[in-house]
Amino acid sequence: MRWHTNALARALALTSLGWSLALPARAAATEAPMARVIVAFKADAAAWRAQPLSATPRADARTLAQRRASALDPRAGVPLTAGRQVGARSMVVRATGLDSATLATRLAAHPDVAYAVPDQRRRALAVPNDPLFATGPADGSGPAVGQWYLRAPSGERPSAVHALGAWSLVSGSPSIVVAVLDTGVLPNHPDLAAAVLPGYDLVDDLDTGNDGDGRDADASDPGDWITLAEDGDRRGPFYQCGVADSSWHGTQVAGIIGATANDGVGMAGTAHGVRILPVRVLGKCGGYDSDILAGMRWAVGLPVDDLPPNPAPARVLNLSLGAPGLCNAAYRTTIDEIMAPPYNAVVVAAAGNSTGHMVGTPANCPGVIGVVGLRHSGSKVGFSDLGSAISIAAPGGNCVNIDPGSPCLYPILTTANRGTRGPEAAGSIWTDSTNITVGTSFATPIVAGVAALVLSARPELTPQELRTTLQRTARPFPTSGSDNGPDDPTPVPMCRVPDGSDQLQCYCSTALCGAGMIDAAAAVLDATQRVPLKVAASQLLDFAEAQFADYFPGAAVSGEAGPFVYRYYPSSDTYLGVAVQSDSELVLNGVYVLGGPFGTTPLFVGLLSDFITPRATSLAAPRAR
Numbered sequence: 001m002r003w004h005t006n007a008l009a010r011a012l013a014l015t016s017l018g019w020s021l022a023l024p025a026r027a028a029a030t031e032a033p034m035a036r037v038i039v040a041f042k043a044d045a046a047a048w049r050a051q052p053l054s055a056t057p058r059a060d061a062r063t064l065a066q067r068r069a070s071a072l073d074p075r076a077g078v079p080l081t082a083g084r085q086v087g088a089r090s091m092v093v094r095a096t097g098l099d100s101a102t103l104a105t106r107l108a109a110h111p112d113v114a115y116a117v118p119d120q121r122r123r124a125l126a127v128p129n130d131p132l133f134a135t136g137p138a139d140g141s142g143p144a145v146g147q148w149y150l151r152a153p154s155g156e157r158p159s160a161v162h163a164l165g166a167w168s169l170v171s172g173s174p175s176i177v178v179a180v181l182d183t184g185v186l187p188n189h190p191d192l193a194a195a196v197l198p199g200y201d202l203v204d205d206l207d208t209g210n211d212g213d214g215r216d217a218d219a220s221d222p223g224d225w226i227t228l229a230e231d232g233d234r235r236g237p238f239y240q241c242g243v244a245d246s247s248w249h250g251t252q253v254a255g256i257i258g259a260t261a262n263d264g265v266g267m268a269g270t271a272h273g274v275r276i277l278p279v280r281v282l283g284k285c286g287g288y289d290s291d292i293l294a295g296m297r298w299a300v301g302l303p304v305d306d307l308p309p310n311p312a313p314a315r316v317l318n319l320s321l322g323a324p325g326l327c328n329a330a331y332r333t334t335i336d337e338i339m340a341p342p343y344n345a346v347v348v349a350a351a352g353n354s355t356g357h358m359v360g361t362p363a364n365c366p367g368v369i370g371v372v373g374l375r376h377s378g379s380k381v382g383f384s385d386l387g388s389a390i391s392i393a394a395p396g397g398n399c400v401n402i403d404p405g406s407p408c409l410y411p412i413l414t415t416a417n418r419g420t421r422g423p424e425a426a427g428s429i430w431t432d433s434t435n436i437t438v439g440t441s442f443a444t445p446i447v448a449g450v451a452a453l454v455l456s457a458r459p460e461l462t463p464q465e466l467r468t469t470l471q472r473t474a475r476p477f478p479t480s481g482s483d484n485g486p487d488d489p490t491p492v493p494m495c496r497v498p499d500g501s502d503q504l505q506c507y508c509s510t511a512l513c514g515a516g517m518i519d520a521a522a523a524v525l526d527a528t529q530r531v532p533l534k535v536a537a538s539q540l541l542d543f544a545e546a547q548f549a550d551y552f553p554g555a556a557v558s559g560e561a562g563p564f565v566y567r568y569y570p571s572s573d574t575y576l577g578v579a580v581q582s583d584s585e586l587v588l589n590g591v592y593v594l595g596g597p598f599g600t601t602p603l604f605v606g607l608l609s610d611f612i613t614p615r616a617t618s619l620a621a622p623r624a625r
């Protein structure tokens with residue numbers, strides 16, 4: 001018990017020393033930026049309880065609003081001007097000299113504040129005006145529900161990812177670059193021209209490349225068709241590759257991620273507003289690991305041979321490619337390197353399309369966000385592979401109607417070209433219900449797009465934090481509501497551990513299809529609300545180490561467990577942690593110590609916000625709570 005008192009006294013001393021919350025500005029300020037923030041007070045906030053605003057005459061209301069705003073000045077570090085009331089206990093505040101994100105972060109740490117978010121300018125239309133978003137092609141050849149996969153989930157389409165909800169919270173940021181490691185991208189497609197960076201072509205082999213040279217600076221897609229003669233030529237490079245028209249695979253993937261929205265043309269990309277970096281690593285009959293690995297390295301800004309450095313390093317790598325087999329050392333090493341600082345890139349990869357077999361490489365590599373494909377109804381789509389290495393699931397496209405000539409109902413509408421061999425100059429198209437896009441290749445860019453939206457909101461997230469965010473906010477898999485069509489009364493089974501035989505549609509479990517069905521809106525909301533607390537927590541941990549070395553001595557091991565961000569000090573067997581992920585207001589924000597002199601149960605020593613005192617009032621007593 002003595003330790004409890006002592007610890008508390010010590011903890012309170014943190015406050016009296018006047019730790020200043022010096023959060024980094026999110027963007028370099030050139031000249032006096034203007035901040036607009038919506039701040040919501042807690043139900044028991046003294047400043048709000050004093051007088052209900054709606055019951056006062058107009059002039060008094062303005063005075064009262066300004067008094068409430070001014071009560072937050074010490075935490076803001078700048079004088080605040082009251083704006084409009086927004087909700088029952090929320091209002092706009094404005095300030096000059098800092099940006100909205102910085103002000104929101106500071107205000108969110110005030111004990112009276114429930115939340116504080118930047119008051120951002122939005123487009124008038126929450127639903128984009130792209131004609132194919134809502135209904136698909138007018139001639140009836142498209143999915144009847146347009147880009148169904150980006151809408152809010154519904155009873156009929158529970159796997160839809162609710163990008164619409166995410167777009168009301170954040171816009172894709174042009175500073176977030178998503179690399180598409182694929183067959184190249186057609187940069188002149190009207191829905192891609194504004195988003196596509198130059199990129200690079202890393203296909204070394206002349207036959208595979210199909211563009212007359214080896215590696216070159218033109219990452220556009222020359223086509224990857226295979227003729228009957230090539231497929232049958234035993235001595236040729238494409239023997240038994242499979243006869244096919246050009247796939248425009250990279251262009252399709254790029255559209256799902258970044259197709260321009262609200263341009264009145266075509267479709268809307270999941271993370272429209274971000275930039276697409278085409279990294280060409282596939283050509284005729286696929287591509288080699290050596291080019292893919294070099295492409296991954298080049299995409300994040302690592303040096304590759306004598307290639308010019310990438311001027312636009314990517315934070316998200318989309319790999320809608322793979323092959324069966326265990327993750328090998330070459331992939332492990334490369335992925336470790338690109339996920340580590342300063343690159344901090346997240347790799348999103350497709351499970352594979354071999355009909356319910358074990359997820360392949362690179363989706364099964366440690367750290368990678370492997371993606372299973374779902375039907376509209378939330379069950380695993382027949383073609384998708386699965387396994388315990390998978391992180392999350394997203395719509396992969398499915399048809400329901402399987403009779404020849406009948407329209408496919410739930411394909412993943414995206415950008416493509418009419419050309420069957422080379423690209424047709426005036427041949428830009430969007431896929432539809434007869435020229436369909438389905439596969440885990442197209443579930444993957446939906447996840448990559450959601451990752452890019454989350455990073456647009458919180459670019460400081462590590463790849464691990466980003467994956468945790470996507471997983472924590474995923475919706476649970478349904479275990480009923482699917483069928484095998486009117487002609488097949490067989491009930492849909494639960495998915496089983498892949499055993500070498502095919503498994504078609506099945507109900508997912510978290511053991512085999514990842515944490516759940518990805519939810520873009522929930523992920524962005526979570527990232528927006530929780531991370532400022534984590535930033536503040538890490539500053540508290542730094543401060544405690546510097547000021548209380550006798551309690552927290554020597555080198556520490558950082559980690560996260562349950563709701564805690566913590567540091568562990570092996571030399572004293574002591575933990576210092578801050579609860580940042582609980583939904584309970586009692587423990588969210590709480591600072592705890594454990595181990596060493598503090599005993600074996602977590603000891604609550606106060607709220608994080610109690611330890612954060614603005615510089616201007618550094619010697620003030622801590623707030624009574």
Ligand SMILES: [Ca+2]
Pocket residue numbers: 201203209211212213214215216
């Ligand atoms: Ca080339």
Ligand SMILES: [Ca+2]
Pocket residue numbers: 201211216217218219220
């Ligand atoms: Ca080229």
Ligand SMILES: [Ca+2]
Pocket residue numbers: 130191259260261262263264265266267268
């Ligand atoms: Ca568009």
